[in-house]
Amino acid sequence: MSVITTFVLYFFAFAFIHSLLATDYIKNIAKTKLKGKFRFYRIIYNILSFLIAAPAFFVWLTSKSLTPLVYNVPGWLSPLLLILRPFAVGLFAYAALQKDLLEFAGLRQGKSESKLITDGVYRIVRHPLYLAGIILIFTKPEMTLLDLTAAALVSIYFITGAYIEERRLVSTFGDRYRKYQQEVSMFIPVKWVIKRILAGFSFFREHS
Template structure:
């Protein structure tokens, strides 16, 4: 598919090769993605209950109704930001004034800040849902959780954004214009269609000690992931057509040979 770019737009002029604005935009993107990576690494400890000073099961214990209300609001804020800023209408408005690189970095920054707020303000719901006792079972569950996080980190670093290239992907760090968007399936995408989401689901649910608060977090995030998959696949079918339709028929959603 050919993409035409209006070089008269303020965003394109602002990011003209050699301009101070372009250098500033690249620096902004680097700082934002460093914040994002730190936030993602903190999320590993927050969900798994390791290393970080505050995790999903620590903090002042409020009455369950109060804690539930606060946590639902935090989750709702994250879902609203994450989905609202991803809408095409808002993206069109933003990219009319700033380059796509800056628009994407701003989205990532806002998502990181909302996650940081969620980590800081999350209220524990300590009621036990399940508790593994056998050391071998605990080790196996923790191994599944670690595998999930490795899939998440590996997918982000090796292929997630390449697979999801969109019409707005017209700029790169060299200042060139991308005229053709290629459909690629790097790494684990050759075996499952949504390795990133698979990694998150494994990481959220594989815990030897499931509390009510952890269950709330895992359930809401899993629901959001499933809704996101439906919307994402609809967009991919519309954009790539038969190429993605054939890929979907050939490759499982989560588990090869099953679904």
Template sequence: MDLSIVILVICLVGFAAIHSLLASLPFKRFIRRSLGSKADKLYMPVYNVIAVITIVPLAYLLYKNPGPFIYIVPSPWRWLMVGGQVIAAIIGPRALKDAPHRFRLHSQLSAPDTPEAGHLDIHGVYRWIRDPFLFSGLVIMWLTPFMTVNLLIIYILTTIYLIMGSLHWESRLVAQFGNEYLEYQENVHRIIPRLKGYHEKKR
């Protein structure tokens, strides 16, 4: 195996390990115990900064060592693909805005049907898709209008990691929202958007 691919895979595994640790419930409980209520405001900004810092080396190495080209999509199709990437890139921030209660540390560590856990409250992009972050990540990657050997390997491994991360994230949401989320899972797809928006039953 080419040395550049080995280095890229090691960087990706390192990023995945750090990302998984920071996202784990035991680590979140430790942060909550250590910082108290301050953790609720600090966790997400610090988490995002660390995610960016740890992904930069991988992006740089891919830029320096892309490997042989497999294909390059010609115009005008490449611009359609880029347009799809731009739309997908907007979905992530929108998803954070549409469900801030899902990302509050004290809520994530609470049991279902408690005031701290809160109500599922489905609106915005979540009416059409359960995991907009997985959807946008896959679209941004696989609509890249060119492909190299190294990029393909990283995209395949990242896709596996994102899907596994989505499964873990949903198990945490079930732990937080209980039957509300189980009912939601039955009506909205994880990756493929619904044609008709989902409406919660009034409680």
């Protein structure tokens, strides 16, 4: 079995189990069975996610150099990577800080109700964490075939996860989230840029 095939199988196993455990159906079963201990579901979910992702990550980490080199970013593009990668890290950190990280990690359960975050970086795109991740994985200076396979699968999983998450958010917040969808782009900040341009034109007209 090739390294690529092994990685893909491990990744699909992770994606299936990770997604299954996140469904309302499984959560409701767990809530019925665990009762008061359901407050630990999030931390158990995160630990299991780490464990089932480990085989795919190990294959990628130890075998990426064994697959053919697909591309090597030319030197003249290096300054662009030096901008994009720190930008992605900053974007991820800023977006993560707007979340309740302790609750997300399962270290603080049931302390606060789910809330809709639309300020900060979430005014620019609806899924800044996924966007930051996609930028990071595709701005790797050297990309082997295994790197590219991993980047493509992770990106598809992020995008699919975002659409599934949006359905849940619409179900939870209703028209509030639908309005947010109309005003803010999902990944590429087209609507935000257009608003800034129109605001600039308006300012120029008022002061000319």
